[in-house]
Amino acid sequence: MIDQAQVRRAIRGLLAATMLSLALAPGAHAAKPVTVSCGQTITKDTKLANDLTNCPANGLIIGADNITLDLNGHTIDGDGDGFDSCATECDAGVDDSGRYERIKISGGAIREFVSGVDLVGTKGTRVHQLSTTGLAHGAVDISESSDVTVKDVTSVGDGVAVFVSVSRDVRVERVSGIDEEFVGIGLSRSDRVRVAGNRISRSAP
Numbered sequence: 001m002i003d004q005a006q007v008r009r010a011i012r013g014l015l016a017a018t019m020l021s022l023a024l025a026p027g028a029h030a031a032k033p034v035t036v037s038c039g040q041t042i043t044k045d046t047k048l049a050n051d052l053t054n055c056p057a058n059g060l061i062i063g064a065d066n067i068t069l070d071l072n073g074h075t076i077d078g079d080g081d082g083f084d085s086c087a088t089e090c091d092a093g094v095d096d097s098g099r100y101e102r103i104k105i106s107g108g109a110i111r112e113f114v115s116g117v118d119l120v121g122t123k124g125t126r127v128h129q130l131s132t133t134g135l136a137h138g139a140v141d142i143s144e145s146s147d148v149t150v151k152d153v154t155s156v157g158d159g160v161a162v163f164v165s166v167s168r169d170v171r172v173e174r175v176s177g178i179d180e181e182f183v184g185i186g187l188s189r190s191d192r193v194r195v196a197g198n199r200i201s202r203s204a205p
Contacts, residue, residue: 033072036060042067048074048108055079059113062096062103069094071108071130078113082136092118092141093132096125106130115141116158123147132156138163138186139177142170150175157181161200164190173197 033049036042038056041063047070052059059076060069076093093110096103099121106128110116116132116139119125124147131154132139139155142148142164149171155161161177164170165188172193177184177200184200187193 031070042069046070048072051075051077053077055113056081057090058095059093059110060095062094062098062100065100066102067100068104068106070106073108075109075111076113077111080112080134082114092116093135094118096120096122101125104128109133110139111135115139116155117141119143119145119148121145125149126151128152130154132158135159139175142167145170149173154178155180160184160186161198161203162186164188164193166190168192170194171196175199177201177203179203 031045031047033047035049038052039058041061043064045068051074055078078091091114093113094105094117097118097120101122102124103122104126105117109131111132112134114136116135117127119142122145127140127150129152133156135158138160139153139158140150140162143166145167147169150162151173154176156178158180159182160180161175161184162172163186168191170190170193172185172195175198180203184203185195185198
């Protein structure tokens with residue numbers, strides 16, 4: 001005969017063990033938002049607690065591999081000087097020109113820099129769910145990189161939505177480019193680039 005009390009205790013034990021394992025699992029607890037400043041170098045997983053306004057050079061700089069940068073709905077704003085003050089590598093909303101790999105950048109807005117996200121020599125990096133405007137060049141600039149995915153990015157009034165050069169195994173998906181000055185999506189000397197499900201309107205051919 002089945003002891004119903006023992007069954008109930010066993011079920012409660014299993015539920016408790018499951019909840020504990022979920023609580024201890026990596027990523028089970030969201031990172032606590034932190035305050036950042038213009039030009040700060042990010043060396044660990046970071047969720048923003050504030051906007052950045054009128055950054056004179058780079059907004060945030062990636063400084064290590066395997067980092068998740070969650071903008072958490074916040075805006076990284078430049079000073080709008082564009083190419084007058086700096087080349088791409090020192091005027092990006094998020095700069096990964098240091099060749100760091102496996103970076104994830106998502107969840108906010110970037111405006112008034114030369115580049116929104118500048119990726120140079122990276123591998124395994126993901127850029128998701130960003131909106132950009134007022135950029136002199138690209139919302140996402142990718143060069144000398146591989147295994148990069150750009151998805152769910154909305155670029156309005158920038159130079160280019162996404163520009164890929166000297167790279168391979170890049171995916172550009174569900175990107176919207178509106179009123180771009182130069183071209184919606186640009187490719188140069190790159191291999192195995194998948195461009196799918198994008199919408200480009202009122203942009204230069």
